[in-house]
Amino acid sequence: MIPAPPAPRPPAALGWLLLAPAAFAALACLVVPSVYTAVMSMRSARLLSRRDEPVGLANYVTVIGEPGFWRAVAFSLLVTLVPVLVAVVVAPLLALALDRGGSLVRRGGRVVLSLAVITFSPIAVVAAWTRGLRPDASGLATLVRGVAGEEAALTFPLVVAAMTFGVVCALATLAFLPALRGGTVTPAMFAVAALAVLTLLAVGLQAFTFSSALSRGGSGGTRTLGAYMLFEGLAAGRLGAAAAAATLTGVLLGALGLAAVAVVVLGGMRLHLSPRPAGPGRPVVGVLALVVVVAVGLVLAWPWITALFGGEETLPVTLGTYVRTWLPALAGALVSVAVAYAAALGIGGLRPLGRNSEWLLLPFAPWALAGVGPFSLATWTYIRDFGLMDTIVALVPPMLISVPALVVLTLLCRGLAERAQAGFLRGVVLPSLPMAGILTGGLTLVNAQDGLWPLMVSQRPDNAPATMLLSQSLNSYRNTTVDVGITTPLPVMLLALAAVVAAQLLYLDRLAITMGRSA
Incomplete structure (x- = not known):
């Protein structure tokens, strides 16, 4: 029997067309705000003054000469130390135990770990832990009293590590699991570990909620770079100095983003769907490892759990609050992931530059690990000048493209395209569409x-x-x-849980990471 010829693929030129919206979005919401921030950093702008004169590099000299800036850099790195250890030591061991435990244990572990992800709310966790400041408080939450003492710089990272253990361990474990089934286990595990470290360093530099809320504004020794930048801009009113700090932060994040994309491209990373044959496995080890990690996570999450079900009298919340929370978050996620998905189909699916197409991710790389923080001053200026302050439109995250989603979807489209036998639509578009939906849901929660x-x-x-x-x-x-x-309403959490269970069991459990340059 003569095999059927492979289905024709759309012309590679279509890839450039699909990439165009992403290029425009990156120019509008990444490049222009970055340049605007750099220009602002060389002017004497102040929040409550109309005086705005060129000052050259004076703001950079001022910022770099301030001990507070270097304390913020050191503290940002210190905060990430324990989470990095959790991500590169605990998570791969748990992933290995779940992977060797058989399909039932692995899938059950995926669902359990996903609970830690969808219920994580930084401000809610901080609010729960700050109840440990009360005179009658007892238990683990009382550790928070140390963030205002003389040893705050040492106590603060430990408290943050306790608060974030569950979500960091869960996300890292879920990232390591596909690396164990792609056929290139060792390089894939090292690549995922490198990406986890780079991501956590970037998060630590930009972290704002913990530093701002936990220490009630962040004392000089407990400010991350993100909190330092906002303090300079909004509290001290020195927009020029804040822009200089934001630019320096952006440079650091750009270097981390370039390193992350280099790991992906130079390592030839790609994602694909590969059903795993059912096997007996070693369920005892997997179950035991999961129970230990969940037990530790529950102990560390106990302040939040007790606050959630504490039964205290609270202020009523209107429907409008939930609308203003979730509608802009969903709108921002839909736009940014849709733009990223179109570009990913162009780069990874149609491959306009052949085997070198992944290098088209390089122009986006400096913003791969950057959040809204480094551009917030510039974007805030746009919102203010257009009179959009205190409107629901202003609450939409100002990112027209999600670069992390672009990278993930590009790797998936590349892996699917290499194995496609049914044409571009059935071999690449349809199998990758669920991942776009999963990323949209995840980004909605983040927003x-x-x-x-x-x-x-x-x-x-x-x-x-x-x-x-x-x-x-x-x-x-x-x-x-x-x-x-209030930040994790029950209807939304139930909907997210149903979506997560379906995604983990029907799609993400089939995901595999493969390394190595293809021909």
């Missing part, structure tokens, strides 16, 4: 928990999303309490 952007564009409580209301209650001198669960 809804953002504590920085709403702080900058919402000044009235009646226009504040849930994270802003909870943050305001922490810094308020009034005796008011906002429900810790």
Whole structure:
């Protein structure tokens, strides 16, 4: 029997067309704000003054000469130390145990770990732990009292490590699992570990919620670079100095992003769907490892759990609060992932530059690990000048493209294209579409928990999303309490849980990571 010829693939020129929206989005929301911030950093702009004169590199000299800047750099790195150890030591061991435990243990572990991801809310965790400051408080949460003492710089990272253990371990484990089934286990595991370290370093540099809310504004020794930048811009009113700090932060993040994309491209990383044959496995080891990690996670999450079900009298929350929280978050995710998906189909699926097509990710690489923080001053200026402050439009995250989604989807489209036998639509587009939906849902959760952007564009409580209301209650001198669960409402969590279970069991459990340059 003569095999059927492979289905024709659309012309590679279509790849350039699909890439065009991403190029425009990156120019509009990444390049222009970065340049604007760099220009602002060389002017004497102040928040409450119209005086705005060129000052050259004076702001950089001032910022670099301040001990507070270097303390912020050191503290940002210190905060990431324990999470990095969790990600590169605990997570791969747990992933190996789950992988060797058989399909039932592995899938059950995926679902359990996903719970830690979808329920994680930085501001809610901080709000729960700050109850340890009360005179009658006891237990683990009382460790938070040390963040205001003389040893705050040492206590603070330990408290943050306890708060983030569950989500860091869960995300890292879920990232390592596909590396164990792609046929190139050792290089894939090292590549995932490198990406985890780079990502955590980037998160530590930009972290704002913990530094700002946990220490009630962040004392000089407990500010990350993200908190330092916002303090200079909004509290001290030195927009020029804040822009200089933001530019320096952006340079560091750009280097980390370039390193991450280099790991992906030079290592020939790609994703594909590969059903695993059912096997008996060693369920005892997998179950035991999962139980130990879950037990540790529950102990460390106990302050949040007790606050969630504490039964305290709280202020009522209107439907509008939830609309302002989740509608802009969803809108931002839909746009940014859709643009990234189109570009990924062009780069990874149609491969306009052949085997070198992944190098088209390089222009996006400096922003691969950057959040809204380094561009927030520039984007905030646009919102203010257009009169959009305190509107629901302003609450939409100002990122028209998600570069992490672009990278992930490109690697998946590349892997699918190499194995496609049914044409571009059935072999690449349809199999990759669920991943675009998964990333949209994940980014919606991330956007809804953002504590920085709403702080900058919402000044009235009646226009504040849930994270802003909870943050305001922490810094308020009034005796008011906002429900810790306001950022994780039950209907949304149930919907997210149903989606996560379906995604993990039907799609993500089939995902595999392969390394090595293909012909």
